[in-house]
Amino acid sequence: MITSKKIRAKTPRALVGWREYVGFPDLDIPFVRAKIDTGARTSALHATNLHHYDVGGEDWVRFTVPARKGRPEHRVEAPLAGVKKVTSSNGEAQRRFYIHTKMKIGSRIFSAEVTLTNRGQMGYAMLVGRTALLRRYNVDVAKSWVQGGGPTKEVSK
Incomplete structure (x- = not known):
């Protein structure tokens, strides 16, 4: 017996390591160093001088997204989502501003919600949460820089 179920074409999930380079095409930011954190729901970008x-x-x-590890400072203006x-x-x-913007990891570009906060004391300018990863990426915690996109194209295992 055949049942009527919607059949959805599934896009294969790309692989990311525990840290990756993330770009923001709408914000003219080619890359920031990011920690992939499936324990965090939301994504957060290092931002100062919020106005x-x-x-x-x-x-x-x-x-302002301050200069860090091979990337110049970027001054950004964007519609505030909330x-x-x-x-x-x-x-x-904390109460944080957030924006909706395009995020790029590897060759994939997608819309994401990003909170803005001072991550100056953190090792990475960006934290990518599970909502941005959902149905797009699988995480291999033993790897780094799998998708490339930063100042170098090296992949470490």
Whole structure:
């Protein structure tokens, strides 16, 4: 007996390591060094000098992504998607601005929600959470820089 179920073509998932280079085409940022964190729900980008302002009745945010490890400083303006409460790994709750933007890991470009926070004390300018990875990537925690896209194309195992 044949049942009527929708058959969906599945796009194969790409592989990422525990750290990767992530680009932001809409923000003109070619790459940032990112830690892949399946324990985090949301993605977070290192941003300083945050400034919220109004453009014709719409909320916008201006911020700086500081220079780091081979990447120059970037000053960014983007539509503000909202403010959300995020609980960090140390249990501290913060209210953070977030934006919707295109994110690029390897050859794949997709829309993602990214919170803006000061990650100056962290080892990586970006934290990629599980929501951005969902149905797109599998993570191999024993590998790094699998997708390339940064200042070098080396892959370590």
